[in-house]
Amino acid sequence: MQGGELRVENISKRFGGLRVFTDLSFKIAPAEILGVIGPNGAGKTTLINVICGKLAPSSGQILLDGRPVTGKPVHELSRRGLVRSFQQTNTFKSATVRENLSRAIRFSGSPISIWDRLTDLLKQFDLAPRLDEPSDKLPYGMQKMLGLLLAYTTRPKVLLLDEPAAGLERRERTQVDVFVKAAQADFGCSVLIVEHDMDLIRRLCPQILVLDAGHLLAAGTPEDVLSRRDVIDAYMGVGDDEEAAA
Amino acid sequence: MNEFISAGLIGVSLGAQYALLALGFTLIFGILGVVNFAHGGFYVAGGYIAYGFVSHLGVPYVIAVLLATLATGAIGYLFELFLVERIVEDHLATLMLTLGLYLTMSTGVLVAFGPESPQFQFPISGSLQIGKFHLPIENIVVLSICLLAIATVYLLMYKTDFGRALRALADDRQVAAAQGLRPRLLFPLAFGVACGLAGLTGALVTPILSLAPHVGDPVLATSFLIVILGGLGSIGGATIAAFLVGLVEAYSSVYLGGSKGALALFVLVLIVLVVRPSGLFGREVRGA
Numbered sequence: 001m002q003g004g005e006l007r008v009e010n011i012s013k014r015f016g017g018l019r020v021f022t023d024l025s026f027k028i029a030p031a032e033i034l035g036v037i038g039p040n041g042a043g044k045t046t047l048i049n050v051i052c053g054k055l056a057p058s059s060g061q062i063l064l065d066g067r068p069v070t071g072k073p074v075h076e077l078s079r080r081g082l083v084r085s086f087q088q089t090n091t092f093k094s095a096t097v098r099e100n101l102s103r104a105i106r107f108s109g110s111p112i113s114i115w116d117r118l119t120d121l122l123k124q125f126d127l128a129p130r131l132d133e134p135s136d137k138l139p140y141g142m143q144k145m146l147g148l149l150l151a152y153t154t155r156p157k158v159l160l161l162d163e164p165a166a167g168l169e170r171r172e173r174t175q176v177d178v179f180v181k182a183a184q185a186d187f188g189c190s191v192l193i194v195e196h197d198m199d200l201i202r203r204l205c206p207q208i209l210v211l212d213a214g215h216l217l218a219a220g221t222p223e224d225v226l227s228r229r230d231v232i233d234a235y236m237g238v239g240d241d242e243e244a245a246a
Numbered sequence: 247m248n249e250f251i252s253a254g255l256i257g258v259s260l261g262a263q264y265a266l267l268a269l270g271f272t273l274i275f276g277i278l279g280v281v282n283f284a285h286g287g288f289y290v291a292g293g294y295i296a297y298g299f300v301s302h303l304g305v306p307y308v309i310a311v312l313l314a315t316l317a318t319g320a321i322g323y324l325f326e327l328f329l330v331e332r333i334v335e336d337h338l339a340t341l342m343l344t345l346g347l348y349l350t351m352s353t354g355v356l357v358a359f360g361p362e363s364p365q366f367q368f369p370i371s372g373s374l375q376i377g378k379f380h381l382p383i384e385n386i387v388v389l390s391i392c393l394l395a396i397a398t399v400y401l402l403m404y405k406t407d408f409g410r411a412l413r414a415l416a417d418d419r420q421v422a423a424a425q426g427l428r429p430r431l432l433f434p435l436a437f438g439v440a441c442g443l444a445g446l447t448g449a450l451v452t453p454i455l456s457l458a459p460h461v462g463d464p465v466l467a468t469s470f471l472i473v474i475l476g477g478l479g480s481i482g483g484a485t486i487a488a489f490l491v492g493l494v495e496a497y498s499s500v501y502l503g504g505s506k507g508a509l510a511l512f513v514l515v516l517i518v519l520v521v522r523p524s525g526l527f528g529r530e531v532r533g534a
Binding site: 052054073074075078079083084086090091092093094095103104106107108109147150151153154 | 407410411413414416417418420421422423424425426427428429430
């Protein structure tokens with residue numbers, strides 16, 4: 001399967017008088033991985049909510065493979081290959097691991113043969129021996145990886161990952177790398193990753209964007225962007241003394 | 247001993263009726279997170295629609311029951327599609343909306359048919375003798391249809407893609423939509439099925455019990471009580487709780503008398519909720 005091209009053009013999102021982000025534009029080419037970083041409240045999750053169709057943008061447009069998909073509902077975009085994961089663990093909680101994956105395969109219309117590939121990933125995420133356990137009884141990290149596998153089963157063209165490493169122990173975070181590489185190898189999908197873990201961003205993302213208070217502060221390679229003073233200040237905060245000195 | 251067995255049979259018959267009502271109620275809560283205060287209204291509507299077809303249009307009772315089921319299902323579908331869907335995330339608003347629909351339905355029936363109970367008789371009468379027991383045939387027919395309907399609901403929910411999709415939405419609608427499910431298509435259908443079940447129960451039961459504009463009040467209360475006892479949103483819990491409530495009602499009314507019987511039921515529910523606040527089969531944390 002070919003990865004999709006996602007183009008975001010001049011989108012803004014307001015909630016009443018509150019501007020979450022303004023006039024954002026960027027593009028993810030097929031099979032590209034783009035990281036989005038920024039301090040809490042920068043508008044990163046809202047950006048994912050707008051792209052995946054959960055929220056409508058206040059202005060601007062979103063194009064998937066050149067076709068406008070702005071404001072289309074989540075289920076329709078999912079069927080077109082634009083799929084998201086969630087910051088919190090999001091699985092079908094009353095269902096077992098096996099039922100979770102069976103549901104995702106059935107609902108997304110994926111072939112049953114995808115189980116072959118899933119079996120490998122389930123082993124790597126230590127989920128293989130727990131297929132018949134209810135998903136909400138799994139440790140947090142496993143629930144999170146199961147949530148990512150639910151997105152995987154839809155055979156995404158563009159994958160939106162909202163803080164995939166949040167809450168994972170350090171040793172578990174490399175599983176996110178395994179997941180992203182598997183999704184890219186199997187589907188050639190483009191990936192947008194919102195994340196605070198800079199090691200993970202450096203490992204996976206050749207290009208990153210930095211959002212700060214709803215504006216695009218910087219864009220480029222992690223090496224260039226993460227060494228910029230304004231990016232460091234945005235993340236760490238600028239003290240009153242420093243501002244006064246400046 | 248005869249009295250004990252007779253009360254048991256009545257309890258099972260009552261339980262089947264309650265189960266049909268409670269299944270609809272718990273489906274709506276489990277899938278949409280909406281407490282449908284109009285559920286009793288759909289029961290009343292089912293009774294009056296069947297009565298109208300039989301008495302005014304001369305339609306055979308069996309056909310009238312089917313039409314009442316379809317009509318209440320269609321009303322429920324449209325109600326969800328055009329009204330509930332707009333505010334489905336706001337639990338207080340849906341509560342007020344469904345309560346408003348119930349008042350509109352019961353008052354509408356009052357205006358259209360008047361406050362008196364109409365003559366609406368079950369078409370079959372007589373009793374079946376099994377050993378020492380005389381069982382009213384109408385109760386056996388209603389019990390059979392209720393059990394068949396309950397089995398159908400189970401098949402629908404656990405053996406079809408429609409049911410799997412509804413259970414997935416009940417679990418977590420965000421995740422389900424991210425897998426490609428369409429909540430705005432499925433929610434009205436679920437609401438329609440649930441209201442159709444209430445309409446079917448009304449069409450079946452009101453010729454045996456009574457039909458009047460406000461017979462939906464106790465129906466709502468009983469459905470609510472059963473669903474809380476069984477565990478909000480639990481299909482299996484609602485079914486078991488319905489039979490439990492039917493049996494407790496039957497035995498307590500025989501051995502304790504009417505008001506003490508009702509008191510016994512509420513005390514039982516209270517004790518269960520103290521021991522298990524999430525009900526007999528409720529999940530402590532729900533994703534829906």
